[in-house]
Amino acid sequence: MHGLGELEAAVMDVLWHEQPLKVRDVLERLETPRKLAYTTVMTVLDNLHRKGWVTRELEGKAYSYEPAMSREEAAARALRDVLASSGDPEAVLMHFAKSASPRESELLRRSLPRKKRSSTP
Known part of the structure; x- marks a missing residue:
């Protein structure tokens, strides 16, 4: 997606398929060539939140994330x-x-x- 890095786009793809999700849920669903650390995904989600791509709500001790817009709105x-x-x-x-x-x-x-159409010529 335009304006997103490769990992950011992969995280958004996960969130567009299922939400809301916590960091660990996103990490478990990500399909990447290398194993990612929890803190890496947490940083990516924090950056996406700062950029306005996701919203988050505190649930207990962890945030739950949702896309701020649909995939179609993001493409537009x-x-x-x-x-x-x-x-x-x-x-x-x-x-x-x-x-x-x-x-x-x-x-x-x-x-x-x-x-x-105007009624006057």
């Missing part, structure tokens, strides 16, 4: 960031529109609000 936010950093968002959108499948084009058409 990433797209917005790409457009903002492109230098020419209009050109990027035009290239995207040309590459969209017929299904994607139809979804875009249906989701955009229709402008009301």
Whole structure:
């Protein structure tokens, strides 16, 4: 996901599949090539909280974490960031529109609000 490191993205993937989860729960569900320490996952979750990607609630002595947004909202936010950093968002959108499948084009058409026609010429 745009704006996240590899481990942060893996943690978010775990949380998008099941939540709320505590650090140990996330650690048990993470599929990484190397064994991670509890403190590593705790630091990643703390960083994600600081960045606004997750919310947390204290349950006893440990925090329980949930995504602050859905995967789809995060993808839309990433797209917005790409457009903002492109230098020419209009050109990027035009290239995207040309590459969209017929299904994607139809979804875009249906989701955009229709402008009301003025009754005055």
